[in-house]
Amino acid sequence: MSADRADTPLPAKSAAASAVREQVYMVFPNDLNANDTVFGGQIMALMDRYCAVVADRHAGGVCVTVGVDAVHFIAPARRGDVLIFNATVNRAWGTSMEIGCKVEAVDGCGLHRRDILSAYLTFVAMDASGQPRAVPPLVPGDDIEQRRYEEAQLRREMRLQHARDLKRLRSVD
Incomplete structure (x- = not known):
């Protein structure tokens, strides 16, 4: 066992201690697809980076993305919008964490704020x-x-059950 995994319990942290709040990204023409909306992959890449910051802060070191759950594109982001990212640790287990991310868009005038994406990412330190x-x-x-x-624990149980089900089905081959 690694020295970093000693039996000494680590002190608990709050979600606020590592959260990323109101991180903005201005949409430019090179971020757009043929439909004049922001590429979903562009938003996902930014989301992964901000969530990695949260995971690294919570863990106190390098973390890697091991899964992305429930990415929901709620509405498109468009030319001239400003994207607003919020990410926080929802729960931590032995070596892993679930980070929740919400992305909103604000029009160029700053008058209309709308949800455009939510997702859950799993990181391992x-x-x-x-x-x-x-x-x-x-x-x-x-x-x-x-x-x-509490919701994070339910999602974790579903992920683990899904992995067990796939392993069982694949063992039949």
Whole structure:
């Protein structure tokens, strides 16, 4: 076992300690597809970067993306919009964390703010030799964080069950 995974428990952290709030990205013409809306992959790449910042802050070191769940494109972002990213840790387990991300768009005048995307990403903290290492537990601070904390556990259970089901089906081949 890695020295980073010693039996000494890590001190718990709050979601606010690592959150990314109101990070903005101005949409330019090179961000657009033929439909004059922002490429979904562009938004996903930015989302992954901001969520990686949250994961690294919470873990106190390098983390890697191991999964992306439930990416929902709610509405398109368009030329002249400003994208606003918010990301936070929803829950932490032994070596992994779920980071929730919400993206909004504001029109060029700043008058109309609308939801355009939400997603959940799973990150694993890595030690210097590239092995998973322990992450601090998360302490929910309010009712919203508590709801996100509980929902994250349900999503994790579904991910793990899905992996078991696939493994079982593939073992038949």
